[in-house]
Each structure stands twice: as C-alpha cells, then as structure tokens.
Amino acid sequence: MPEGHTIHRLARRHHALFAGAPVAASSPQGRFAAGAAAIDGRVLEGADAYGKHLFYRFGDDVLHVHLGLIGRFPSYIRDVPEPTPATRLVISNGSAAAHLSGPMTCRVITTDEAAAVTAALGPDPLRSRGGRREFAAALGRRRAPIAAVLLDQAVIAGIGNVYRSEILFLCGIHPTTPARNLSDDRGDCLWRTAGAQLRLGLRLGRIVTVRLGDVGARRRGDLDEDERRYVYHRDGLPCHRCGSIVRRGDIGARSAWWCPGCQPE
DNA sequence: TCTTTATGGTGAG
DNA sequence: TCACCCTAAAGAT
Incomplete structure (x- = not known):
C-alpha cells in the first residue's frame, strides 16, 4: 500500500x-x-x-x-x-x-x-528541491480544504492519505483550512515537512512521523503501531503531544484525522 | 468461511 | 458524489 x-x-x-x-x-x-x-x-x-x-x-x-x-x-x-x-x-x-x-x-x-x-503531476519532493514555489503557487489558486488539496497529485506528487494528515499535524494546520488562506510560512512548512517525512519514510521503509521524545521512546524500532503516527487512524485516542482526543472526518471523499488541540481552526 | 478494509485513482451523471 | 476497478490480509461469524 x-x-x-x-x-x-x-x-x-x-x-x-x-x-x-x-x-x-x-x-x-x-x-x-x-x-x-x-x-x-x-x-x-x-x-x-x-x-x-x-x-x-x-x-x-x-x-x-x-x-x-x-x-x-x-x-x-x-x-x-x-x-x-x-x-x-x-x-x-x-x-x-x-x-x-x-x-x-x-x-x-x-x-x-x-x-x-x-x-501532469505537481512537484515531487523526493525528486525536486526546486518545487517549493510551484507548490506555493498551486496552493494560492485553490480554495478547497488543504487536506483535499494535498491529495491532488497535480499540486504535490507522492502524498497519500497517511502523510496528508500527519503533515498537517506537524505544521499545526487544521485540515479544513482553505488552501489559499494559508500564509507563505505555512505553505513552506507543508513543503519542507512533506519532503522531510517522505525522505524519512524512504529510508525507513515505513511511515513513522512521531518525534521519539513525544512518545517517550529511545528508538523507532521500539514503537508500537499506535505510536508511529500522531493522528492517522487514531480517532478517539489522546494526542501524543497535548492529550486532546484525536478526531476523524471525511475530507475530499476520504477520512482525515487531526488533533483539535494542536491544529485549531 | 464469510465480510471488511486499505497508504489510489477514474469515469459517469 | 457515486460506482467501480484491482488483491490480500485482517477481522468477524
């Protein structure tokens, strides 16, 4: 998958x-x-x-x-x-x-x-270090929720349903925020975080987005399934960072997850 | 032995 | 927005 x-x-x-x-x-x-x-x-x-x-x-x-x-x-x-x-x-x-x-x-x-x-594809963070401006320009043209826009492969290529929720968490952005309302700094955060997470996933061969300090672990190999991610498939469970209960909702025809404490509207 | 689910995408209406 | 495509593993019965 x-x-x-x-x-x-x-x-x-x-x-x-x-x-x-x-x-x-x-x-x-x-x-x-x-x-x-x-x-x-x-x-x-x-x-x-x-x-x-x-x-x-x-x-x-x-x-x-x-x-x-x-x-x-x-x-x-x-x-x-x-x-x-x-x-x-x-x-x-x-x-x-x-x-x-x-x-x-x-x-x-x-x-x-x-x-x-x-x-026909948007920039791929794993191929291009110069795609940031193209990505930012695409965000500015869209009023759809950022969580839906991140799944559009014409905007950024390679992000799927796990990374979209995890990247929004890491940048502290609520998933329903209209893409074009995001500041330049937040757009930069999304691009840089997407690249960093994809590179980490490429190296590890699995998606692990948590910082070890947030789950009190020494090594990534020690992490349980539930501890590898902040929000994806964690609805009803407490946020690893702030303890708020993680929520799930349908955005762009697919489930998205977010922490109401770390990602205020 | 079923039914469900999954990190994706297309085409019809 | 919905039906649909494809397969395998996990979960329910």
Whole structure:
C-alpha cells in the first residue's frame, strides 16, 4: 500500500536488481501478455519513480506502473515463490524476480507518453528541491480544504492519505483550512515537512512521523503501531503531544484525522 | 468461511 | 458524489 516513499523505494530496488541487463517478462495472469512480450528479453536501462508512478525504460518503450490502493510489487533474490494466479507481471533475470499484482496501471507506452504523465503531476519532493514555489503557487489558486488539496497529485506528487494528515499535524494546520488562506510560512512548512517525512519514510521503509521524545521512546524500532503516527487512524485516542482526543472526518471523499488541540481552526 | 478494509485513482451523471 | 476497478490480509461469524 503505497505512498511516494514506497514507490521510490521500489524503483531503487528494481533498478539495483535489474538495470543494465536483459530481463525476462511474462504475465502469469495473462492480462498483460502482450505488454510482457513487448519487453521480454530486452535490456532494462533504468527504473524511476515520479510521485506514485513507476517507469521502467526499455529504449523507446517505457513500462508504466501505478500500484493504486492495493497493488504490490515485491522482489526476491532467492527462494522466488511461484507467482499467484493474480500475478499480472513477472520480471526476472538469472538471480532475482519481481512479481506485480493488483496494479491500477500496467502498460507499455512511449517516452513521449511517459513525459506527458509526469508533466501532469505537481512537484515531487523526493525528486525536486526546486518545487517549493510551484507548490506555493498551486496552493494560492485553490480554495478547497488543504487536506483535499494535498491529495491532488497535480499540486504535490507522492502524498497519500497517511502523510496528508500527519503533515498537517506537524505544521499545526487544521485540515479544513482553505488552501489559499494559508500564509507563505505555512505553505513552506507543508513543503519542507512533506519532503522531510517522505525522505524519512524512504529510508525507513515505513511511515513513522512521531518525534521519539513525544512518545517517550529511545528508538523507532521500539514503537508500537499506535505510536508511529500522531493522528492517522487514531480517532478517539489522546494526542501524543497535548492529550486532546484525536478526531476523524471525511475530507475530499476520504477520512482525515487531526488533533483539535494542536491544529485549531 | 464469510465480510471488511486499505497508504489510489477514474469515469459517469 | 457515486460506482467501480484491482488483491490480500485482517477481522468477524
């Protein structure tokens, strides 16, 4: 279940495992048989991530994958399991394999088409240190609640439902605040916090947003599930920082969580 | 053995 | 705003 950090991590791992050599590609499920045939035996030049999108370059052809909500793309170095009947795509070489299941998007496109995909996305904090102004400008154009705007991939690429609530908590911003009402400082805080949290998530391989001091822990490995985040899925529980009861509400057709003490309206 | 849920996104109305 | 797509694991019965 991926936000941007997961996708970038996958791109790095797949690049390390497969780039620079021919790969075998097949579709046990059958639904991607033609696409797999188009890249089978070809040299993978590289794997990249932009926001929540994955791109695998094979000359002028690009394998474009988006995992959606339920997609997975685990890889194996040894003890490669049998693909399940739902495995859409297997990529392998002599020593490793990756099994794709449940993707929202899996298709072979041209480099121009791939460029059009990324052009429609907002800046990705994991790729660009120069996206802050573009992000700030987009906020200024929107009157929708900031919690809804943070999920719009045309505004900022890679944020999902966990990070949107956690980032708003960390910046002390109430989720229903209209985006264009935010000060420049608060917009800066959102951009910097998004980048810092995505980079941390990329490094850890999981989303951990709490400062250890706020939960009285020494190491991140000591944290229980409930202690890794400030608000996400914590409605009814006391805030790690101020003790107020965390609330949940539907914002932008999905649940958002916030602390009424730390994020006043 | 069910039903539910999930860190996402699209297209129709 | 809603139905819908895709899969797997967790939770309920």
